[in-house]
Amino acid sequence: MIQYFKNINGQTIEIPKADQGVWVNLVPPFKxxxxxxxxxxxxxxxxxxxxxxxxxxxxxxxxxxxxxxIIIKTPTENNSFNDSDAFYITIPICIILTHNQIITVNSFDNGAIKKFLNTFQKRHPDKRNMMVLKVFEKVVQTFLDYLKEINHNRNQYEQSLYDSNSNVDLLKLMRVQKSLVYFVTALRSNEMLMMKMERTNFLGLNEDEREFLQDLIVDTSQALEMANIYTNILSSTMDAFASIISNNLNNVMKRLTSITIILSLPILVTSIYGMNVDLPYQHSNHAFYIPVIISLFISIVIGGYFYKKKWF
Structure with missing residues (x-):
């Protein structure tokens, strides 16, 4: 679908066809x-x-x-129905500059273009370079907004995992980690693109526009640093939880082994007294209680030893 927007008297008006100083926006579905x-x-x-x-x-x-x-990456929510996919992915925005128009092409609906549309009444379509830089600005803002949301969700999932040790929370943390991988890759590429554009002056920017682009590079670097920090924290958290789960498994196995030993020795005693051979005190009136008392004594001694060693 093709949309044509024009700024008339400080208002964003959608018109039916292309005109001088019009922003052309292509959104799905495409034909x-x-x-x-x-x-x-x-x-x-x-x-x-x-x-x-x-x-x-x-x-x-x-x-x-x-x-x-100009192609730049922007974040968007992932609408996949697969529970193992990332919460957020990055998609390309194509910005095309002709002699008279600026065209944006989006493969998915995304927040950056929506933010740009909401402020289009303040833009001057005849200043195409600034229009491009403003799209860049909305992309960086969208990254920062999603990073804050990711960090908030990460804290919630970690707290829930502390309380329940649920596999569902681990899966959610893994999806957050996948999202951060997309973000780090896209932000690094965006930063390199902006730095190259500044170095080559591809758009023919004036002094004010170059300063604005430099500010955007700084903001992109900040977003990249945030994404790297959150990735490192999440990786450390996942490793810590893996160690905790492994340690808990070892403790469970230790308890099960101790219980098995405590039960196996009394079984050995009763098995001996169950053989069809002559046994001590087999004709005694207390023949039944002798193996029972011996079994209980051995169980108590071994149980006390394991308890002292803190195997329980």
Whole structure:
């Protein structure tokens, strides 16, 4: 679906077709006919429009026939029905700059473009470079928001795991860890993209715009550092829980082994007195109580020894 937005008197207006100074936004579902129509109408290489469909597309920039494309990664919630998938994934946003328009192509609905749309009435579409940088800003803000949410959820899952040792909570922590892997990879690529754009001045930025881009690089580095810290904390937590679970298993096995030993020795005594041979005191009136007393005595002695060694 193709959306055309224009800023008229400080209000965001959706118009039916492309015009001078219009922001063109492509959102799912996509149709090949729309790609071909938009490519012919705005003189955009159709490969630029199709690149966003590849969820694994890396952040980069390119220019062909005086049309520029910038691909940057942004986070979004994962709508997968698989319980082992990450809570959040990263998807590409394609920003295409033509002679008169700025076009964004999104393979999924995402928070960065929604935030940009909510503030579009403050934008100046004729200042295309600043429009691109503002999209970058919303991407960085979305990363930071999701990282704070991930850290909050991580603390909740850890606390729940302390109380219950549930496999469900371990699975949730694993899904958080997968999300952080996506974030670290995407943020590192975004940072490299911005630094390369600053170095080559791909957009032809003026001094104020270059300073704004430098601020975005700093914010991206901060988000990357946060993601790395949360990843390290989560990895350490998972290792600690693995050690705790292993230690608990060893304690359980130790208790079971102790109980087995305590029960096996009395069984040995009763087995001996159950043989069909002549045995001491077999004709005594207390023949039944003798093996019972011996068995209880051995059990108490061994149980006391294990208790002293803190095997229980």
């Amino acid at each position: 090949e006919e729309e790609f071909i129509e938009l490519s012919n109408e705005l003189e955009i290489p159709i490969e630029f429009l199709r690149d966003s469909l590849d969820i694994d597309e890396r952040p980069r920039y390119e220019m062909e026939d005086n049309v520029k494309i």
